[in-house]
Amino acid sequence: MMGIMKKDDIPGLFSALADRPLADRLRPSALEDIMGQDHLLGEGGPLRLMADSGKMTSFILWGPPGCGKTTLARILATRTSMHFAALSAVFSGMADLRKAFDEAARRREYGHGTLLFVDEIHRFNRAQQDGFLPYVENGTVTLVGATTENPSFELNSALLSRCKVFVMHSLDAPALESIIERAETLLQRELPLAPEARATLIELADGDGRYLINLMESVFDLCKPDEMLGTDALLKIVQQRAPVYDKDREGHYNLISALHKSLRGSDTDAALYWAARMLEGGEDPLYLLRRLTRFAMEDISLADPAALQMAIAAWDAYERLGSPEGELAIAELIIYLGCAPKSNSAYTAWGAARKAAREYGSLMPPAHILNAPTKLMKELGYGKNYAYDHDAPDAFSGQNYFPDNMPRRQFYRPPERGFEREINKRLAYWDKLRRQRAEEDAGNSGTRSNRKKPPVPEKRDPS
Template identity: 80%
Template sequence: MNGMDDDSLFAANVSRPLADRMRPHSLDEIVGQDHLLGEGAPLRRMIDSGRLASFILWGPPGCGKTTLARIMATKTQLHFVALSAVFSGIADLRKAFDEAKKRRVYGEGTLLFIDEIHRFNRAQQDGFLPYVENGTVVLVGATTENPSFELNSALLSRCKVFILNALDAEALGRIVTRAETLLGRPLPVTPEARAGLIELADGDGRYLINLLESVYDLTPAGVTLDAASLLKLVQQRAPVYDKDREGHYNLISAVHKSLRGSDTDAALYWAARMLEGGEDPLYLLRRLTRFAMEDVSLADPQALPMALAAWDAYERLGSPEGDLAIAELVIYLGSAPKSNSAYAAWGKAREAAKAHGSLMPPPHILNAPTKLMEEAGYGKGYVYDHDTADGFSGQNYFPEKMDRRKFYDPPERGFEREIRKRLAYWERLRREKENHSGNQA
């Protein structure tokens, strides 16, 4: 007898965790994934057809990936084998493939579920390919990380990727209701605490069920918890954030794009999320300094000094005092006028430098420290701008064999409005002087 069998004589005497008792047994019981499992949705059609192809389930923790794989195996009458990439190695995979080949001889298919598949290295991922291609197993891989970055292209080309959503408030509310029905009594919390519990779960159904179990087990009979009492009971959940993986890049992208969109409040939220998740504040300050140069730039010339001052203040004060310097910088950058004109101009100038990299400067702007260089025409005809009436000579400073180019085009925003006026003024003087020279000629 298998001592781990749920139907054994001993299992009935063991108090099963609430998460196990609440595990869905049909597709209709899975919440929050209607885009994949609703009537006519792509994954639902594949399952209903009974012909599963290998695929990857990509989604956050607690959204139902493992449960979905189990139900699929049952519904399609495939033998279900589950492995975790965290605890399994080559020997486990080889055993699973060998047993799948034996079952195939007798006409039984195998659904091989690999949790955290992204944790297998490239060579291990390559080991799946022949068994997937010849149909020995239907591979269902689950990952919380972006498959584009974490899975090799050969495996991805053979597996469709289905994206599961974090559970929204409605889906989490349905889980609470299901727990109340299963246990035969309402959750002993106020409506405000109930909403707080759902918010605390942060889209993770498994975590929510664990919270529910704690509330039911630890709340004395006849007591109803308010929001403050609930937080004391379940404590505060650590933010879901891994600064070495995709979440890191998603959140810094959210900070950057919120600032670029002048949504200061959203930028503060994402920056706070990063710091609460354990991000290095100096990394955030470095990226904010880059933003000051690239996206605010000369529209507000004080943005870069502000960024450097915030960086310096944080290094001097540390946390938590220095955190305010980060907040002030985020607010300043979010509310500043935006311009990427310097960034764009520099890119165009570098392209021109690559295309015309062998051209000499025009002779009139070359110094002539020797008699030979003077005789060769170096410096001949140069006009000292300060000696002119306008303080502007209008001479050409591009190579003689290169047409004049316009790289920098400041917008009518912030301080660059003034720069644009200056450039327009100098351009007008340049044309006037060119016309005057042409008339004299």
């Protein structure tokens, strides 16, 4: 049934030139129309309960672009009969904030609340964020901040303590498909894409509802009547989206963490994907090479000593070739590191050794391993009874090299992986010899004490 046409609906002379963008026409007007946020807006969801009760408290919406943060704030203001005031931290300063607070204070005098929506709130500096506090505390405004960045890093702790944080998700494929269907219903026209091209369009949107709508608008506007586009034809008329990546923000740390953990888990393919995401997003390849070199030392270590050599070689190759040719060296390094045996034994050993150094940091080395270049030092026992390992038949004396008052500790515990299998054999052999020497010393201590010791030729410590 046709509704009654209002005055604003009557086409004017220039109405064709003033068509509203498809994104504006598809903007949801009810909570039920917002897609992909059932954890917040579904039955029992926190924002659903807030809207149903009519009692709003200040909160932060954290989510990627195009997930509906602004629309959600508008609908909540309408549902709770509050005035909706919007600011963008990109274009606003302290003067704009003061004006918004003053207007909200006047409305409050007449019993009308204000929902102040601040887009990109993380772009306000610390002092500007502090400016919200008294107005949030006394109820002049109900603050709804929107951010694409982790609030824990970007917002004052004082502001966070007064606001709940709700995480909004990027839109999944079913949610994006629902938006396409709504557009087809609104325009009374099927999106002219073959099934595989329709799936490609959803992939190109990458969870961003607003970007999907812009892509659809391009297809509707540029496609000829009765034409059905395949994937190749679709890609010719829509521009592929650049990867979402901020080199100086949380995305940077999230992706390098994903790369590092994928390598640690020996998932070479996933590691290649995350590295490609970073480079496509504009990451400095030298930063990537530094982190990969660290990985070679921290997570592969002596299980494959060639890993560090490979990392340095890849670094050198990239510096000589640059991009894009040198990026192949990065790919080869990632494949090598992903396929190498893993060990953090050196990393763990170094940490344990540093802890012991703090615990026993004032102890002198045992006298027998101290050099004695002067007569006084010899008289004090420096170097006395030092056993020169090369004189032993197996080149192993088994002497103690820890401080006298410190128990022997084992910091390095290599696993049975890669080259460290061979190292384990050596350590086990030396442990066996060390125990034998200790038993011999214990059994012969009395005999040696009654026997005149032969003169030991003095040898200078090669160190």
